[in-house]
Amino acid sequence: MVEQRLGEPGTGVVVTGGASGIGRACCLALAAVGRPVAAWDLDADGADATASACADLGVAAIGAGVDVTDASAVSAAVTKVTDALGSIGGLVHAAGTVRAAIDDVVDLDTWDVVLDVNLRAEAVLVSALLPAFRAAGPGSAIVGIASIEGLIGHGFIPSYVASKHGLIGLTRSFAHRLGSEGIRANAVCPGYIDTPMLAPTIATPEARASFERKIPSGRLGEPDDVARVVRFLLSDEAAYMNGAVVVVDGGVTAVGGQDALGAD
Numbered sequence: 001m002v003e004q005r006l007g008e009p010g011t012g013v014v015v016t017g018g019a020s021g022i023g024r025a026c027c028l029a030l031a032a033v034g035r036p037v038a039a040w041d042l043d044a045d046g047a048d049a050t051a052s053a054c055a056d057l058g059v060a061a062i063g064a065g066v067d068v069t070d071a072s073a074v075s076a077a078v079t080k081v082t083d084a085l086g087s088i089g090g091l092v093h094a095a096g097t098v099r100a101a102i103d104d105v106v107d108l109d110t111w112d113v114v115l116d117v118n119l120r121a122e123a124v125l126v127s128a129l130l131p132a133f134r135a136a137g138p139g140s141a142i143v144g145i146a147s148i149e150g151l152i153g154h155g156f157i158p159s160y161v162a163s164k165h166g167l168i169g170l171t172r173s174f175a176h177r178l179g180s181e182g183i184r185a186n187a188v189c190p191g192y193i194d195t196p197m198l199a200p201t202i203a204t205p206e207a208r209a210s211f212e213r214k215i216p217s218g219r220l221g222e223p224d225d226v227a228r229v230v231r232f233l234l235s236d237e238a239a240y241m242n243g244a245v246v247v248v249d250g251g252v253t254a255v256g257g258q259d260a261l262g263a264d
């Protein structure tokens with residue numbers, strides 16, 4: 001059995017998007033410090049694989065195929081997860097999707113899909129999990145995976161940008177509403193992280209290099225770079241962080257998109 005670290009509550013955490021990329025890394029990072037984990041994803045087999053890797057680290061873990069835009073599926077999954085893991089004291093909403101507006105100024109045909117997964121789902125998830133958070137007592141925490149595109153605009157992905165700006169607003173509203181109950185809500189804004197979502201954008205060496213040039217830290221982020229920050233925000237070590245927007249981007253936004261010094 002893995003040793004529980006100081007400041008790590010023993011409560012379980014629901015991680016959406018848990019089959020892949022940042023969500024999967026969050027599951028593994030949490031399991032590594034003894035937190036029970038539920039990995040939810042459209043990809044049920046991938047979620048099971050993540051849960052099994054977490055269980056190998058010595059924690060209770062459960063994977064499930066859950067479409068986070070389906071409120072009744074989320075409710076049913078909450079019941080199962082509470083039975084399987086006992087108390088639930090954390091949510092990471094990492095499920096996400098992106099669509100490009102190629103021919104038009106906005107991608108109206110896919111607008112609702114993007115907003116539903118990236119933004120509305122967090123409202124659905126928090127509503128469904130609140131009774132469990134309250135039952136677990138003070139110390140529960142919500143982390144929404146936003147994006148640096150929750151802070152800046154991007155002309156080719158307007159629905160994604162709107163969803164991530166919205167997620168930050170929702171986070172701050174939860175912080176206001178739930179803070180007095182000892183439930184915290186924070187958002188993390190990753191920059192360019194090497195996951196299946198970014199893969200098509202960096203498919204050629206030239207494209208990859210053009211991203212890397214913009215990152216003062218000199219490399220793309222790894223999912224675990226984000227997961228360690230998420231784990232901290234879910235822990236009691238971050239007990240006074242509420243409504244915060246934490247950027248994890250290797251310095252991209254800090255320099256306003258300039259090329260990094262020393263880049264070729």
Ligand code: NAP
Pocket residue numbers: 016017018019020021022023040041042043066067068069093094095096097117118145146147148189190191192193194195196197198
């Ligand atoms: P990823 O590897 O594609 O993981 C996202 C996961 O969410 C996928 O397994 C996806 O399943 C799942 N998902 C999509 N719609 C869902 C739904 N309705 N219900 C349940 N699961 C669903 O991407 P990632 O890069 O790790 O992204 C994680 C989060 O970080 C996203 O919110 C993303 O916007 C954000 N982010 C990523 C980056 C980056 O550079 N990678 C930067 C900033 C922010 P399918 O593959 O089957 O759709």
